[in-house]
Amino acid sequence: MFTMKKTVAAVGALAMSVGLLAGCGSSSAGGSDEGLGTKDDPVELTFWTWQPTDAQWKTIYAAFQKKYPNIKINWWRTSEMADYQKKLQTSMAGGEGPDVFGVQAGSTVEQYGRFAEDMKDLADQYMPGWDSKVAEGAVEQTTNADGKMVAMPTITSGSEYILYNKTLLDENGVKVPTTYDELVAANKELTSKGLMPMALGAKDGWHLDDIFVWLSNQYGEGDVYKAAAGKKSFTDPTFVKTMKAWKQMIDDGLFQDGAVGTSTYPDARDNYFYARKTAFFPTGSWHVSAVLPNDETKGTAVEKDELGMMEFPTVGDKDTGPTTGVDFGLAVNKDSKKKEAAMKFVEFMTTGEGQQEWINTLQGAPVAKDMKVQVPSDATESAKASIDLVTKGQASSKLERKLTSQELNDEIGVQMQNIYTGDATVDSALKAIQQVSEGLDR
């Protein structure tokens, strides 16, 4: 009897382990669409993303619930793009992705394109007249190399901008610089008074890529996109001038000590700019939100200061202005059985109230052609001017912010760091970038 018990226990354990493993299989979708739901039986969408922020989502979702009470959204977010990508990558490979997911122009559009339903087909069906309302340039950026529209663009943002502390500049008798030479002079003046130079987060490859693309366009407009497509060499004069200009910026003492060991967020922002140690913080257009009263600056040393945003003054031969890119687009999973409800959400976020709510937070510039940021009437003059500058700059820019190959982006970042630390010359850095470029499968 005792033996029998042992055998049963062993067989049971075996059965349980097999059962456990059987649960690992992926589920497949199929069947008809669930429609828009009813009061008693609402549709539940899953939406994974890295933005909007928690506070922004609260307002956006409340407005969505008001308009579509029968569509519930199970929202999951991590602010770290890399973490988001990791989760999406694993679940997509396992066939268990969300109904709606966020993408950014560049490599994610290419990589996750195959998991998304053709957004043009969906939009034609569920958002009639969408193509006259959404900026064409933005749509191009969420269309992959095969010509499939992967996502509906939602907001755009670009580089390179500088967030400045007007109060701190005034206290030190320094005017807001408008040219590169004025910026260098202002920086010197401030450092002589005990402040730090501008706080650059050069540890981040993404930030250095932003600077590289923005800067190189000033020496040869559009050359960087040709080089990224393998139609031009990264050792061409445009890029030699770009890297020399980067070196010049370093030699001019524009950035703080150890910039390549400092991340843009949170270190350079919180430890230096919000701590009032510096008056300048190079960043992207998305950060213009700091010029209005907000949760981010609350409780910091700059809470009561007047902040503004300006375009990074032109360093090169030609003033080509800032770059722009779809910072966020919404893709619908091709396996989703809730496409109609998902498209209501997409429409809400692109041409509806969600778009207005979100652009009012200044997280990005609108993709809806007829929408404008509603600036609070009590905003400071610097704030109004900054928001106007960013909105106009983003609307008029034709230069893409991101290159599509992440391997190439990484190498550009690494080599710019090497030039910063003196571990590479301009020539050796560009040769290394070109070598990676030649090794890409295009």
Add this chain to the structure above:
Amino acid sequence: MTANAQGVSAGRTKAAARGGGVDRASRSRARADGESMNSWKAKLRPYLFIAPLVILSGVFIYYCIGFTVATSFTDWDGISDEMDFIGLKNYAKLLAPGSVFWTALKNNIIFMVVTVVIQAGLGLILAVILKERLPGSNFFKAIFFMPIAMAPVIIAAIFRIIMDPNVGAINEALRFLHLDFLAQSWLGDPKIALYSICAINIFEWMGFSMIIYYAGLMSIPEDIYEAAKIDGCGFWNTLFRITIPNLSGTTNTLILLGIVGSLKTFDIVIQTTGGGPGRSTEFLNTYLYKAGVQQFNGGLSAAIGVMVLIIAVVLSIIQVVVNNRANR
């Protein structure tokens, strides 16, 4: 034999005494069947007991290793179901002269040697001091052990602030002491960053070495120390001739764990330098992560994983062989 079994056997004897020849024959046949059944069951039983573990480890470890090895010969992007065989292309890229792999390997080896030696050394010194039962030794034991209970991401975040070149505590303290020339860009200078990461790792794991050594020290019989004392052995002689030789098993364990741990290092690096500046702190695992997750190069990422596995196995074999020879 249990009491129950004895009872059964006694019952059988009584029945045999009462029963005739026919019964005896059928009983012996039944016994033979039972025995063969029993031996069949007996043979199967151990396999049934280990089956859950074999299946689980088979699926979650050995299948994954097999899958990784197979993937390393493909151009898989890490997410799609498309996977083309490309032979040794990933390995050729990995092992090409001057490739990122060699830089990462070099960094890993420097990190391994520095951290394993210093962690063990400091751990031993602390354990020996704490064994003396000085006032407050338990308090210090807890303090030194505390970093192990902290999440690496928190340790990294704290050190990022402490090691900040402009407003960090280390440089501020040095400037206060008029030692400005010692103030460094701890995480932003490619010549120093790797050693800064070693220091953070040592801070995190020194307490672990200390506790393991402390446990080892407790198992050394006290009479050996008493005998040494009678023979006039001083502190250093006792340390080098009694304590350290008696702790060789512990040291070997720590070295083995240190080797494996250093090959697994990822969190501290990605949270402090992210592998930079340039590639001065690129580790095998940060490279693997970047290739697989950020660059969508699952095939190359798998090839790096295979190389890490091979290095771990080779180093562990060398360590065990060296250890066995030393013990002979």
